[in-house]
């Protein structure tokens with residue numbers, strides 16, 4: 001969602017803030033703004049990108065060693081200059097940047113307006129600046145005013161505030177919206193996302209909910225609302241900013257698709273016990289006894305992570321014979337999901353900050369369930385809130401469209417299925433067999449990536465169509481849905497993912513010569529039925545692109561175009577097929593000249609409900 005950066009130290013703040021904003025642009029990017037406190041308060045805001053902001057600032061004096069900056073993804077009010085952050089109050093003494101949503105902003109705004117405050121934006125965030133101003137009238141102290149203002153706000157926030165008349169500190173508060181502090185030499189860089197900090201320092205302090213931090217020159221103080229001091233560990237984070245650079249690729253999405261083999265290797269590294277045909281996870285050690293008792297798995301996630309969960313359901317059921325439900329996190333939170341004593345709630349999230357998934361985790365914990373997080377971003381909220389966890393180790397994923405994270409989630413979930421299966425019904429030999437398939441997976445994914453030219457040609461041919469059907473059965477149904485999501489996200493083409501068996505129950509009515517279908521017809525238990533689906537489509541003049549298994553000659557008589565994936569067991573083949581879908585979506589979007597890494601209306605991490 002929106003991105004926040006703050007700097008206080010001995011260096012010129014502006015270049016550090018702009019650099020940080022650029023690295024955060026992938027999170028939210030309809031407007032941007034920066035404030036630097038120097039001799040005066042220098043403020044610039046634009047509707048547009050960070051480059052536009054830089055142009056706006058050119059030739060102005062923005063020197064100063066303390067500042068705050070923001071990239072915005074509009075929630076309340078249009079993406080225009082007035083609504084861009086930083087916001088200030090009437091006397092232009094206090095400035096804030098805010099991520100999240102203030103639920104009681106209407107009441108607060110009315111009250112402040114009655115007290116004479118004039119608002120200049122339609123945002124909920126501006127309320128913060130006026131509230132601090134109002135509280136300052138009472139306390140005559142920036143910190144006290146900030147704490148009392150925060151105490152009056154309901155909702156989600158990651159907020160940074162500075163004061164023109166008190167240039168020695170940045171005040172920070174957090175509730176359900178991530179904030180991390182980079183501790184450099186004589187400087188602090190505060191951000192909503194670690195990628196804005198990497199490269200300057202790897203020493204990170206994670207701020208938790210309901211904590212207030214004060215960053216001053218050479219000192220950081222963290223407390224709770226009762227003014228009790230909180231001691232915080234400085235974590236050494238093993239990430240480099242290089243991992244978040246495009247390298248020779250034209251987009252992050254393409255780079256990330258091509259990282260799939262590496263991602264698989266990282267996901268399995270140190271987790272396989274080949275001789276026992278099983279799997280171990282360091283992050284589950286603390287709960288081995290409880291995990292033995294697990295009777296039902298409930299997976300909660302959103303978007304791509306949800307489809308990874310849906311795929312895992314097939315594995316948990318088939319391999320581990322475990323009752324598995326998969327829930328959209330947003331629905332799980334609002335329904336009264338009945339949880340039993342031996343239920344395990346597995347939350348899947350690349351960012352670890354998705355508000356709905358985090359909300360579902362908290363709800364599951366309230367109901368007493370054991371929670372397990374499968375998360376990519378180390379130290380993120382979901383990673384910290386869940387009882388036990390497994391990291392994806394996929395490295396930073398920058399493109400809004402998730403690709404390598406899905407591959408790593410699927411790999412980890414398959415390992416987790418083996419972990420449970422070996423505790424339940426699966427024998428050692430079967431365990432070894434699947435594990436050796438997983439160990440060969442990265443090389444096979446490499447072969448699929450090697451077919452990029454052919455997939456590009458098919459994408460070019462089909463990029464003129466306005467709607468697509470994606471079909472798969474059994475393990476391939478979840479990835480058909482994921483394939484459709486990828487296409488619609490970055491090319492804005494309508495695409496629907498369906499289970500092949502559902503075709504005749506309605507969607508077939510859509511099929512004609514203008515409505516092509518992408519069918520996963522790889523060898524396995526659903527192969528013949530998928531061929532029947534393809535025949536049904538062809539009989540209605542629909543075009544068909546098929547994903548098939550190498551060596552399948554029959555398929556060419558059925559489909560208009562075929563992409564082959566290497567032979568593998570049907571359990572594993574969806575991880576190969578999904579790479580075809582990712583490349584197809586990428587090339588279609590490229591031919592349509594879309595902004596692939598930053599699709600319209602979307603943000604990388606959805607930290608509001």
Ligand code: M6R
Nearest residue numbers: 303304305349350351354401402
């Ligand atoms: O960070 P998360 O995995 O929790 O994010 C969940 C979804 O917002 C995310 O997968 C979204 O659907 C992607 N843009 C899909 O490419």
